[in-house]
Amino acid sequence: MWGMGGWTGSDDDESRQTLAYAIARGCSIFDTAWAYGEGRSERLLGEARRAHPHAPMVVATKVPPRNRRWPARPDDAVADVYPADHILASTEASLTNLGLDVIDLQQFHVWSDAWAMDEGWRRGVRAVKEQGLVKAFGISVNRWEPTNGLRALESGLIDSVQVVYNIFDQAAADELFPYCQAHDIAVIARVPFDEGSLTGTLTADSRWPEGDWRNSYFTPERLGETLARVERLQPLLPEDMPLPELALRFILEHPAVTTTIPGMRRVAHVAANVEASDGQPLPVRTVDALKAHRWNRS
Numbered sequence: 001m002w003g004m005g006g007w008t009g010s011d012d013d014e015s016r017q018t019l020a021y022a023i024a025r026g027c028s029i030f031d032t033a034w035a036y037g038e039g040r041s042e043r044l045l046g047e048a049r050r051a052h053p054h055a056p057m058v059v060a061t062k063v064p065p066r067n068r069r070w071p072a073r074p075d076d077a078v079a080d081v082y083p084a085d086h087i088l089a090s091t092e093a094s095l096t097n098l099g100l101d102v103i104d105l106q107q108f109h110v111w112s113d114a115w116a117m118d119e120g121w122r123r124g125v126r127a128v129k130e131q132g133l134v135k136a137f138g139i140s141v142n143r144w145e146p147t148n149g150l151r152a153l154e155s156g157l158i159d160s161v162q163v164v165y166n167i168f169d170q171a172a173a174d175e176l177f178p179y180c181q182a183h184d185i186a187v188i189a190r191v192p193f194d195e196g197s198l199t200g201t202l203t204a205d206s207r208w209p210e211g212d213w214r215n216s217y218f219t220p221e222r223l224g225e226t227l228a229r230v231e232r233l234q235p236l237l238p239e240d241m242p243l244p245e246l247a248l249r250f251i252l253e254h255p256a257v258t259t260t261i262p263g264m265r266r267v268a269h270v271a272a273n274v275e276a277s278d279g280q281p282l283p284v285r286t287v288d289a290l291k292a293h294r295w296n297r298s
């Protein structure tokens with residue numbers, strides 16, 4: 001639900017319709033954050049949750065870093081990022097935006113393992129759980145740093161990790177996934193379409209309105225390389241399977257993956273994306289071939 005909170009082209013009425021449709025289709029996890037429009041995305045999710053109190057929904061949100069620096073840097077003092085009182089205050093702010101009494105999954109929006117041994121964040125996490133404000137707590141690890149969270153997982157306080165994992169970004173499968181499997185930690189695979197490239201809808205002329213962050217992700221140079229890589233996937237598409245479906249099925253193939261959270265601003269996208277949840281596996285040869293399309297970035 002990042003797009004709903006801040007990308008250009010979002011419309012709250014369309015978001016409301018999309019959320020209602022997703023709930024009706026059985027979509028069961030919704031990932032927002034205070035930072036997605038400073039509560040805008042959370043308010044939309046809260047409205048939808050309250051309108052469907054009996055739907056099997058996991059409401060997931062995130063604590064922003066107190067210093068508001070994305071991504072985290074190892075030399076940021078943890079006391080400036082996640083002191084216990086900030087974790088509590090931010091959770092209360094999110095509960096207000098959501099209009100709910102409890103958050104199913106609260107997550108750190110940034111992380112650096114330089115902070116793993118700090119007692120402050122541990123106290124904060126214990127407090128929000130013990131006060132019944134939060135049922136589970138997770139870490140959203142920085143893009144392209146899937147192992148930068150492993151030390152924090154050893155605390156035993158972390159129930160889930162959210163990590164970039166898709167046909168291009170496969171590094172999470174090296175160390176993080178086996179660790180999570182061994183320790184019963186949920187894996188939320190985020191950015192399944194590489195922010196849009198793995199939907200096959202981008203072209204060399206793709207540009208976004210000024211201020212849209214995708215201009216800095218798909219710089220002209222990176223866009224060119226990305227499109228060439230997307231093109232090389234075409235021969236691997238099984239008959240009648242569009243690229244977005246292949247992208248989602250590749251992610252869901254991995255046994256460590258608990259769920260994946262594609263951007264969900266449009267009803268048509270949700271309609272297409274939930275179809276990949278039918279449990280049907282891809283041919284083994286396709287999965288093996290896709291592994292060769294891994295793209296190591298930093």
Ligand SMILES: NC(=O)c1ccc[n+]([C@@H]2O[C@H](COP(=O)([O-])OP(=O)(O)OC[C@H]3O[C@@H](n4cnc5c(N)ncnc54)[C@H](OP(=O)(O)O)[C@@H]3O)[C@@H](O)[C@H]2O)c1
Pocket residue numbers: 001002003031032109140162190191192193194195196199201244261262263264265266268269270272273
């Ligand atoms: N640090 C963090 O914790 C963090 C960072 C990034 C993302 N996330 C979470 O992960 C979620 C997903 O990532 P994302 O939204 O950034 O990227 P994404 O899911 O990889 O890609 C989103 C893009 O794919 C398009 N799309 C979705 N389904 C489609 C379909 N079936 N066919 C064609 N296009 C489709 C969307 O279109 P529209 O533009 O039309 O909507 C959007 O442009 C976020 O919404 C957020 O909840 C978390």
